[in-house]
Amino acid sequence: MVTEAEIKRINELAKKSKGVGLSEEEKAEQQLLRRKYIDAMKASLKASLDSIQYVEDLEDNGPKH
Template sequence: MDYTKAPIDDVVKRINELYKKDKEEGLNAEEKEEQQKLRRRYIDNVKANFRVQLEGVELKKKQ
């Protein structure tokens, strides 16, 4: 599945699946690469959401 355009909930679900598999039996090289890409996608999403929130913040002067 192409997780670059997948909903973030699907990305998180797959990250958790790979984490569990890694702890139970380990990951092969392809799965480790997928895990890194998914984590990067998640982090980029968090950063983008944080930027949007910061852009919406308005400073108010004390009176």
């Protein structure tokens, strides 16, 4: 999970990158934070997609009336 502080830092580094530029250390930090953010978003999306149930499946397995 990505914290609010990490998201804030990602945005700070992005803004600084567009302005004065980043040091090599900051570039490495930015890449690490971006990778963590992307991985967290992928995991969240996968969890959402894995929890989808199709209506047809629910009707087939539901109570018989």
